[in-house]
Amino acid sequence: MQPKIAQKAPYPVEVVAGQSYYWCACGQSKKQPFCDGSHQGSSFTPTKFEATETKTVYFCGCKQSKNGVLCDGSHNAL
Numbered sequence: 001m002q003p004k005i006a007q008k009a010p011y012p013v014e015v016v017a018g019q020s021y022y023w024c025a026c027g028q029s030k031k032q033p034f035c036d037g038s039h040q041g042s043s044f045t046p047t048k049f050e051a052t053e054t055k056t057v058y059f060c061g062c063k064q065s066k067n068g069v070l071c072d073g074s075h076n077a078l
Contacts, residue, residue, distance in 0.1 A: 010058035010071035
């Protein structure tokens with residue numbers, strides 16, 4: 001089963017050092033790029049991201065990144 005493409009661009013998010021974030025892997029969440037439990041009943045599970053510093057990171061929106069939860073530009077090939 002393939003994840004739904006939530007959007008063909010990354011989500012810029014200001015993360016806070018020491019906080020955990022749960023990235024939506026299925027693409028169904030209404031709270032993109034984060035999990036809202038929409039994956040329930042599927043083989044998908046959210047992916048934990050732990051911020052090591054406070055900064056803006058770019059979470060993958062197309063769900064195709066080879067760089068885990070962070071955008072690697074894969075959306076450019078869609």
